[in-house]
Amino acid sequence: MLRYFRAVADAGSLADAAAALGRTPSAVSMMLRQFEDHVDAPLFESARKSRLTPLGAQIAEKAAQELGHFDRTVAAIEALARAEEGHVRLSVTPSVAQTIMPPILERYMQDRPGVRIEMRDTDSASVQRDLEQGNADIGMATLAPFPGFDRELIFSDAFGVVCPVGHPLAQHWTHMGWSDLEALDFIANGLCQQISDPAFQPILRSSRLMVHNTASILSLVRAGAGITILPELAVLPEFMDLEFLPLADTTTRRDVWMLTPAHSAMTPAAAALAQAVRNAEILPPSKLQGN
DSSP, X not given: OHHHHHHHXXXXXXXXXXXXXXXXXXXXXXXXXXXXXXXXXXXXXXXXXXXXXXXXXXXXXXHHHHHHHHHHHHHHHHHHHTTSEEEEEEEEOHHIIIIIXXXXXXXXXXXXXXXXXXXXXXXXXXXXXXXXXXXXXXXXXXXXXXXXXXXXXXXXXXXXXXXXXXXHHHHHGGGOOGGGGTTSOEEEOGGGGGOOOGGGHHHHHHOSEXXXXXXXXXXXXXXXXXXXXXXXXXXXXXXXXXXXXXXXXXXXXXXXXXXXXXXXXXXXXXXXXXXXXXXXXXXXXXXXHHO
C-alpha cells in the first residue's frame, strides 16, 4: 500500500504511477482505495490523484522515510547473504598472521570492502580456546582434531636452525648435525615440542631461555642471544639478516590446520574467507626464491 501510494503521489496521476509500477490503473486505484479505507481518510483531493490532502502530504513524507529504511534493510540483508558485508573473527598463530594472512586479507578486503575483519594472533592452545568459546569464526594453528569443528591442512613446512647471517653454523651446515648445536646457547620455543628426535632432547633440556612470541625470538637471535629452531615460514621476511638452515637429521614438519565450524554454522563472509585461504598458494621462501 505504501509503495503504491508513494508512486501515485510522486507521479501525480494513476496512469503514470501504474506504468512505473508495471500494474494496471484499476489495480493501483483499488490499492489506493484500500489504503484510504485503512487510514479512514482521503489522501488525494480529487479522483485525478494529482494533489494530496494535508494528511496525504504528511503520510507521503512518512512513507518515504519508512520505505527508504525498509529498502536499506533488505539491501543489507542481501549483502550479508552475498558475503559483501559482515564481520569475520580470526584466531591464528603469530607466524600465520605475519606471513600467510597479509596477501590473503589484502585480496579479500579488496573484493569485499563492506566486510570487517578482526584478527587475533596467539598460541595454538589459545586458538583452540577462542574457537570453543565462540570468540573466533576461523582458527589457524597446529592443532589436533577436536569435536564440533572441521579441520583442513593448509600448509606444511620444514624445521630448521635460525641463526645470524655469517654464523659459523651457516658456513659449515651441510656437514653438521644435532651434536653441533649442543655447545651453543639455544632459545627454546613452543614449536620445539613437535621435534621428537632423541638427539634433540638434550639441546632442548639445556636451554636457559624459553620465548613464545615469534618476533621476539627472531629479535633475540638477531641480537646474538642464541640460535633457535623454527619452521621455515615462521622466519619473517623482514629479518633478512637471519639464516634459515634446513634440518637434515629430522623429517618432522610443522602442519598448520584451518579449523572452522560446520559450513552451515558459518556466516557467508566467514565461509568466503575460509575459501580464500583454501585457494591461496602458500610457498616457503626457499621455493619462492627458486621460482
